[in-house]
Amino acid sequence: QKEVEQDPGPLSVPEGAIVSLNCTYSNSAFQYFMWYRQYSRKGPELLMYTYSSGNKEDGRFTAQVDKSSKYISLFIRDSQPSDSATYLCAMRDILKAAGNKLTFGGGTRVLVKP
Amino acid sequence: GAVVSQHPSRVICKSGTSVKIECRSLDFQATTMFWYRQFPKQSLMLMATSNEGSKATYEQGVEKDKFLINHASLTLSTLTVTSAHPEDSSFYICSASPTGPGELFFGEGSRLTVL
Numbered sequence: 001q002k003e004v005e006q007d008p009g010p011l012s013v014p015e016g017a018i019v020s021l022n023c024t025y026s027n028s029a030f031q032y033f034m035w036y037r038q039y040s041r042k043g044p045e046l047l048m049y050t051y052s053s054g055n056k057e058d059g060r061f062t063a064q065v066d067k068s069s070k071y072i073s074l075f076i077r078d079s080q081p082s083d084s085a086t087y088l089c090a091m092r093d094i095l096k097a098a099g100n101k102l103t104f105g106g107g108t109r110v111l112v113k114p
Numbered sequence: 115g116a117v118v119s120q121h122p123s124r125v126i127c128k129s130g131t132s133v134k135i136e137c138r139s140l141d142f143q144a145t146t147m148f149w150y151r152q153f154p155k156q157s158l159m160l161m162a163t164s165n166e167g168s169k170a171t172y173e174q175g176v177e178k179d180k181f182l183i184n185h186a187s188l189t190l191s192t193l194t195v196t197s198a199h200p201e202d203s204s205f206y207i208c209s210a211s212p213t214g215p216g217e218l219f220f221g222e223g224s225r226l227t228v229l
Binding site for chain 2: 034036044046106107
């Protein structure tokens with residue numbers, strides 16, 4: 001079993017809909033959680049970074065963390081065709097010596113249709 | 115956010131040659147940088163952790179003599195793929211963080227094609 005599970009999709013939604021993405025994890029030592037957006041043939045772009053359980057909002061993006069359930073989510077409101085990309089969740093184990101070493105989910109491909 | 119730049123963005127080489135990829139942190143200093151490899155439609159695989167002024171730390175299964183990493187300054191890390199073969203063709207991405215525990219920023223990636 002992978003440490004971080006993420007549905008590969010593709011997830012297809014109409015423009016304006018809410019995109020709902022999630023990841024589950026098994027390592028309770030994961031304390032930092034990130035969401036990245038990656039367009040084809042480009043490097044990942046950091047969208048959201050959270051530490052504690054609860055919600056964090058930034059513009060059209062809301063990140064949720066539920067450490068008790070080992071479950072994180074990303075919601076994209078008012079989705080646009082330009083949001084079509086692969087979304088990767090990533091987590092950091094605070095106990096590991098290599099400070100910023102991340103464990104990634106497999107990524108979910110999202111397609112927003114105009 | 116912080117800016118991490120990679121060069122070249124795309125390189126094609128013949129089998130048996132060596133290729134160097136540069137990773138620069140443009141607006142911050144990074145004592146640690148990370149090198150990832152990504153195959154088509156797959157997630158990122160960490161190859162090694164580059165440490166300024168000391169040897170890189172390689173992940174299990176990554177050949178350190180094949181993938182040479184040098185972190186000569188606080189803003190530059192290089193990855194050299196030595197004696198490249200077609201199976202080394204991939205998308206290589208570096209990352210770095212301007213702060214301690216959290217935000218990690220990625221370069222634009224370098225696509226290597228070995229003929």
